[in-house]
Amino acid sequence: MKFIIGIAIALLCVSSSVTSNTYIGKWKITGGSIIEIYKEGDHFYGKIDKRAEKPLSNFNGLDNKNPKKELQNRPLLGMVILDNLSYQDGVLSGGTIYNADSGKSYAVKVWINQDDTNLCYIRAYKSILFKTFKAVRVIN
Numbered sequence: 594m595k596f597i598i599g600i601a602i603a604l605l606c607v608s609s610s611v612t613s614n615t616y617i618g619k620w621k622i623t624g625g626s627i628i629e630i631y632k633e634g635d636h637f638y639g640k641i642d643k644r645a646e647k648p649l650s651n652f653n654g655l656d657n658k659n660p661k662k663e664l665q666n667r668p669l670l671g672m673v674i675l676d677n678l679s680y681q682d683g684v685l686s687g688g689t690i691y692n693a694d695s696g697k698s699y700a701v702k703v704w705i706n707q708d709d710t711n712l713c714y715i716r717a718y719k720s721i722l723f724k725t726f727k728a729v730r731v732i733n
Contacts, residue, residue, distance in 0.1 A: 611705045613637075613680040620713050620728035624649075627731055630675065630685075630703075637685050637703075639675030641693075650694045658696035669693055675715075678703065690717050 616637060619629045625645035631638055644654065651657050656667045676698075678688035683704065690701035699717040706712040711730040716723050 610710060611683045611707055615705055615710050616680070616685055616703065616713075619731035621731050622715070622726050622728045624726075628675065628728070635679065636688070637675065637678040637680065638673050639678075639690075640671055640673045641669050644669060648694075656693055656696075658693060660696050675701065675703070683707075690715065692717070 613632070616630050617632060619627050619642055620639075621627050625643075625647070626641065627643040628639040629642040631640075651669060654669055655665065656669055656672065657665050659665050659667075672691075672693070674691040674693065676689050676691070678685040678701070681687075685703040686701070688701055689698045691698045699719055701718070702716045704714055706714070711732070713728040713730070714725055715728060716725040
């Protein structure tokens with residue numbers, strides 16, 4: 594009986610390897626950009642730490658595609674693009690992601706692969722459609 598209880602506890606520990614702190618750090622997205630995810634209070638945010646070597650747009654490094662004219666001259670580096678995410682059941686959700694290539698924001702869900710905590714997925718939703726990006730932890 595003690596053996597079965599021991600196995601059950603071990604399985605619970607393995608399945609809960611993703612905690613809220615697992616998300617904190619730098620993540621390189623397919624395409625080359627790096628986002629730094631951090632926590633303030635009870636919410637998570639992500640800012641652009643490094644741009645891709647060959648960006649799709651905004652070649653001058655500014656937020657040119659933003660629909661608000663007054664924001665079009667702000668630099669992309671350091672800009673918060675993941676906003677107001679909450680941690681629940683191993684996943685970050687409930688916030689938005691800003692796409693500087695289009696100037697639009699979308700609902701977002703972020704989760705980490707339980708088998709490889711250095712692999713993360715970022716899914717942006719537009720109505721019932723979505724696009725998922727893979728990100729790999731940047732290890733210094």
